[in-house]
Amino acid sequence: MKQIKIIDLAIQLLITVGGLTWLFAGRNNYSLFYIYYFLGGWQLLSFIAHLLVKENWLHQVGRKRYLLTLLWTAGLGAVSYLLLLAEIPLILFYLAALLFVSPVFAIWYFIISFRELSAIKNRELIHLK
Secondary structure: OHHHHHHHHHHHHHHHHHHHHHHHOOOOOOHHHHHHHHHHHHHHHHHHHHHHOOOOOOOHHHHHHHHHHHHHHHHHHHHHHHHHHOOOOOHHHHHHHHHHHHHHHHHHHHHHHHHHHHHHHHHHHHHHO
């Protein structure tokens, strides 16, 4: 499991660094949105995969808070969409807020993953005490 966690963190870093390098190299004006989609998609798949795996080294408190935050965010999006159907365009504020909140979600998930890798390493060293 340690190798999977290392690969997961490495891919998150590669997507972030590669996307930011691509953005600052000026190759494409929409590079930032690609970073959002690829990194967010990867982290969402990783999160769902970890939901299906019940391990005792998982950072359960952080993952539960992250799941609740994602569910609230999705719920607010659904409410905003329903209000849009009723011709109340609050979805624009929701989408604008997502532009600023999404990087916070990405950093938060990276921290959760890093803490889990640290827990795996500490668990390996526990027999040395």
